[in-house]
Amino acid sequence: VQLQASGGGLVQVGGSLRLSCTASGRTFSSYVMGWFRQAPGKEREFVAAIAWSDGSPFYADSAKGRFTIARDNAKNTMYLQMNSLKPADTAIYYCAAGIHTGQVINTYDYAYWGQGTQVTVSS
8 A cells, every 4th residue: 555645835824735645555445544743843643534435534623623634536535625724733744544443543543654745834
């Protein structure tokens, strides 16, 4: 399984970005795919996830109301639309994939990881 994340960049406070993660190497019908982020000096934290089979979304409290996760089955691509960005959202964002067991918020729930894309929100 290969995951390729893209879409990061520099944005001002209150701005928006859309991250993409394209997956290849197998079918993902029984998988969950997620976004995590890691700021300098901090642990990697869960942001959002989506069950590939039915599109059910899961969000961290920090993402609710501002971020939207979606997937395009035909393109094997997951998206994270991020609105109302804050300086606290600055981090490297990683996409990940794993067999969906019901748990989605832990890094060990995911066996495959992309390379990360930098998001910087300037004030």
